Amino acid sequence: MTPPTTGTEFGPTADSTAGPLSGQSALVTGASSGIGRAIALRLARAGATVWATDITEEVVEGGPPVADPLSRISAASCFERLDVRDHAACAELCARIAEQHGRLDLVVPSAMTPGRGSLAATSPEDWRRVMGVNVDGVYNILSGGLRQMLTQAPRDEVRGRFVIIGSQHGMVASPGGFSYGVSKAAVLQMMRQIAVEHAEEGIICNAVSPGKILTGKSGPAVAPEMLAYSEARTPLPRLGRPADVAQAVLFLADPATTFVTGHNLLVDGGWMAG
Numbered sequence: 652m653t654p655p656t657t658g659t660e661f662g663p664t665a666d667s668t669a670g671p672l673s674g675q676s677a678l679v680t681g682a683s684s685g686i687g688r689a690i691a692l693r694l695a696r697a698g699a700t701v702w703a704t705d706i707t708e709e710v711v712e713g714g715p716p717v718a719d720p721l722s723r724i725s726a727a728s729c730f731e732r733l734d735v736r737d738h739a740a741c742a743e744l745c746a747r748i749a750e751q752h753g754r755l756d757l758v759v760p761s762a763m764t765p766g767r768g769s770l771a772a773t774s775p776e777d778w779r780r781v782m783g784v785n786v787d788g789v790y791n792i793l794s795g796g797l798r799q800m801l802t803q804a805p806r807d808e809v810r811g812r813f814v815i816i817g818s819q820h821g822m823v824a825s826p827g828g829f830s831y832g833v834s835k836a837a838v839l840q841m842m843r844q845i846a847v848e849h850a851e852e853g854i855i856c857n858a859v860s861p862g863k864i865l866t867g868k869s870g871p872a873v874a875p876e877m878l879a880y881s882e883a884r885t886p887l888p889r890l891g892r893p894a895d896v897a898q899a900v901l902f903l904a905d906p907a908t909t910f911v912t913g914h915n916l917l918v919d920g921g922w923m924a925g
């Protein structure tokens with residue numbers, strides 16, 4: 652298996668009290684592996700108390716469960732099993748984080764399941780499987796998070812923040828990516844709806860859309876022809892790393908980022924500029 656490309660998972664310091672997210676709570680879905688994992692660890696390194704959630708503790712790219720590095724960065728942070736398809740469980744966890752921490756500051760939906768094939772090749776079962784995680788799952792955690800955030804008093808004018816993980820494939824069509832692309836377009840529209848509908852109430856909602864990110868996983872997404880296609884589409888002379896995405900999430904999560912909402916931040920090495 653290709654080794655993960657995250658570099659050090661601990662960063663320069665294990666002191667989690669001094670960062671920009673100090674005192675904040677954050678929930679990340681799909682945090683056992685890949686990009687979600689890098690986001691959870693980056694937020695913890697920035698001082699947040701992180702609930703890293705996933706349906707499994709297994710790491711797609713291999714290596715120790717996320718709880719290991721997470722607990723070494725931040726003793727208050729934890730892994731919790733959460734299937735984003737379970738609406739009640741999503742709501743319950745959002746409320747419980749607020750109970751334990753005082754409030755829920757940030758939700759980052761990153762969990763996803765891949766979908767391949769054109770419309771002609773997409774069975775109703777495949778369609779439901781992809782939508783169940785990538786659309787319903789994002790709705791479930793956003794809805795649970797929002798309901799909790801709306802009960803909280805604003806802090807620095809903000810009741811709570813969402814950073815939704817989209818994709819460049821939710822913005823342009825990729826051949827053979829029908830259900831996945833449609834699911835990613837849907838979550839980008841959720842982001843805009845929430846940003847507009849709940850701005851008055853102090854909710855900040857943005858998205859980060861990665862280009863091709865090498866997470867260390869094997870399979871069709873990193874088949875040689877797929878990598879060659881992604882390299883040809885990416886102006887910068889490398890593909891992305893999970894840490895690149897995590898850094899963009901941190902920018903949008905930072906309480907100092909006060910006037911950005913309804914924005915889709917591309918982390919794609921220039922893919923969508925070409």
Ligand SMILES: NC(=O)c1ccc[n+]([C@@H]2O[C@H](COP(=O)([O-])OP(=O)(O)OC[C@H]3O[C@@H](n4cnc5c(N)ncnc54)[C@H](O)[C@@H]3O)[C@@H](O)[C@H]2O)c1
Nearest residue numbers: 681683684685686705706734735761762763818861863864
């Ligand atoms: N890797 C890329 O090149 C790339 C490009 C664009 C967008 N993205 C987006 O980034 C995010 C992370 O992608 P990745 O490549 O790191 O994927 P990944 O497969 O490495 O991680 C996805 C995680 O989601 C979890 N998951 C699946 N079903 C779940 C469920 N029902 N409940 C909770 N967790 C569940 C998996 O267990 C896994 O840990 C996704 O939203 C994806 O669409 C990735």
